[in-house]
Amino acid sequence: MARGRYARIRRPEHPQGNVASHHAWSPRGALCQQPSQRGPSPPSGGGMSVTAYRQDWSDIFDDEPSPDDAPRRIIVPTTSTTGRGAGATPFTAGAGYARRFPTDALPPEMRSYARDLAIRKQVPVDLPALTMLGILGSVAGPRVTIRRDLDWRQPTNLYTLCALPSGAGKSPTVDELRRGLWKAQKALTEVHERDVAARIVDLTRQVEEMRTKANDISTLPDERDLLRTQAKALEKQADELAAEPPPSPELVFDGDTTPEALAGSMALNNGAAAVIDDEGTFLRNLGGQYSGGKTGNLGLVLVGYDCRYYRPKRVTRVADPITRAALSLVISPQPGIVADMMRNQMMEETGVVNRFLVCIPGELTGYRTERPSTYFRDTPNQYADRTGREWWASLLEGIVRYEVIGETDPEDAATIELTRGAWKLHREYEQAVEVRLRPDGDLHRISAWATKHTARVLRVAALLHLAGGASSDDELSESVMADAITIGEWSVEHFLAAGSVVGLTTDAGRIKEYIDGTDGGFASRSIIAREVFKGHAASKDLTAWIDELVATGDYERVMLATTGRPKEVVRRKRSGAQ
Missing domain, CATH: 1.20.5 (Single alpha-helices involved in coiled-coils or other helix-helix interfaces)
Known part of the structure; x- marks a missing residue:
């Protein structure tokens, strides 16, 4: 009888020879295909073979052991090379996802560190790149502004959201970047x-x-x-x-907080706060986790993005007024939480969603084949390069030494000015975006988000300026503005794709499957109610599910004239339709 961690499971004779194989899960989760006859006889067929070694085979086979260090063949089944996410690497988006973050638009040191993190952690490079921009904004936002026109300036904080499923490597990546704040916190x-x-x-x-x-x-x-x-x-x-000296200001707050508690902390923290959350807890709290499903108080989130005066209105939950509430949100939730946020009517109507740079790059699970690894008894060929981490910590430390604006007159605050070339380029981009907001433009269906886009690009430009080693005394160059616009266009592609990538609820998905299965790619509301839900769906629920499907941008509502009342039809958009 087989002993140890593996049990023999007899299988039919191997089609390529007299080899009956069995499968077992190893303690490390590797699917092992092992020959039932003595010795390493690898079965033919698809799969990537990896040679492993074992001191004693007697705990695998019930006959006599093989010599020490005899190789054991581990057959890793091949996976499909088609379908959503196929072919993903840290620098290449998988099938069905918007393109990867354009790292060439980052300053050299920032680019190098983002790429290094993506390789070491085996995550899409979008995650470290966007998280770095968000953390940069959390330090610069309370201290630095950028001015494009004589009467138009922007703060430099950001709301960033990079969604990846659990187990995709979010936490190790975000944790390393968060730890880079230690030097700034010490200063x-x-x-x-x-x-x-x-x-x-x-x-x-x-x-x-x-x-x-x-x-x-x-x-x-x-x-x-x-x-x-x-x-x-x-x-x-x-x-x-x-x-009893007052506590030192904090740079980062945990995501498991409510807007009311956060406002109280900001009042004692020079009006500044950064929530760096790699689980999406803060978004769940906004969505009503602590209030019985009722959407939380969004006032601070709306005002904090623009760094304006904030005084809580709720009588029962008192917080001191904040002259300049500078809030930064750097969140890496599961895609499902993003879907909930985008479906939340209150968040949509108040514009919370429209303040975020959103990225859903798709996971690398199943494609993480290049993760660096060295056995603990071996001497590595080269020791880990800490240049990127040291650069990151020093950059944040330098920015934190700017004076917090707080009650200071904005005219006296550290302000980044543009060169004439940068000013002209941003103006041209602003006009181009305006044209794209027209009914026949690609930004029309996300116009509420896109109307804030050029201001977001201006903020990104300021952060690239600082990350490149420049200060508020230096004018922002045309090339830096061009890089910010490049990143801005990447973010447009991801927001446009977000509705379809985050996934639909079960019932909206049932409607999609039904419509896709019809000959004409459409179905009336009444047919959907009857054929999909057998007449058991409430009218308001049916409306919500159809709204969700239409929000992806791939489907539309049309009213068809009939001999009686017009009939509402939901159909897949024709190729080329906006």
């Missing part, structure tokens, strides 16, 4: 501690001056008493500040 803490110490010294100086004046014989009695009272109050304030 921020040092500045905070110096500011607190300077405040204590200033209070102590004021106390001494007041007491000196109070002891002066020329000071009137009433004024003397007032000075001593004020000195005592300031002395108490200095003592309390020394005993």
